[in-house]
Amino acid sequence: MNRTSSIFARLALSLLSSSLLGLALAHELRVVGAEGGTQYEIVVGMLNEPVFTEVRTGLDLTIRSVAEGRPVEGLETSLEVTITAPGGQTRTLQVRPRYGAPGAYTDDYILTEPGTYDIRVRGFIGDLEVDETFPREVADGHDLRFP
């Protein structure tokens, strides 16, 4: 492989890594509610993504109305959010509003196992019933440890 090919190969690898990292960093947005009716955007992720094990992170949930782009507040008592670990254990989160961020909700946790975690958001936004599950990837924090 000559020097030019090597540079191109490295560039391609770098671009691929960036796009994969981009996916890992992105929160997931879903629109719920029937078209023509009241629709809401539910955005789910975790704090400080990409998330590694043994590091304090937490739920990062935001809800907005589609029509007005208005954050929807007060849903901490109408939504039940659970997180299910790769091993199948499920925990119900104590969702609370994030101060100074209308329409945003959180709860804290430290994840101990790498793999795919399912965050399930179930309940009501106004009169609209929702039940959505968002898979989130968590990487092994062991590789980051030093010394």
Add this chain to the structure above:
Amino acid sequence: MQRRRTTLRALAAAVLLTAARPALAHAEIETVDPPRDALLDVAPLRIRLVFGEPVETRFSLFKVYPLASASLGPADLVDPDFLRLNGLAAALVPGALSARDDADVRVDRGLIDTADRSADVTVALAPDLPVGAYVVMWRVLAIDGHTTQGHAVFVVRAPAQGEAE
């Protein structure tokens, strides 16, 4: 000189910690009585709200509204789905907290036994609230200058068949 520096650093840390404390706490609700999602046989005469730190009651807002919705039926008052009632309440609260001239809707009758600054707030209710779902809502100014808001739902239930009289 070294000792003075250490003392100054300790003082600076203490000031920062003290200054940071209120910003971390705000006036989050700690207790609601009757509790959130209570299903009551008898209508309460008052609501007690306890916050994590004192609030300026004169600059705070406390209201209680009936939760009226065309989609609520009698069954919702016997075996309520509180997630749903709270969803309806969340839709009601922003408008209700901003509303003026809503005395004909409100079922609260002002604060009782509450100081100007207090973490413990009692709201009087109209006597003999009829069967129904109700939303207690607040927007409070904490003594740290931050505002928070929230709500809680309770239901005065209809007697089940064969239970009344």
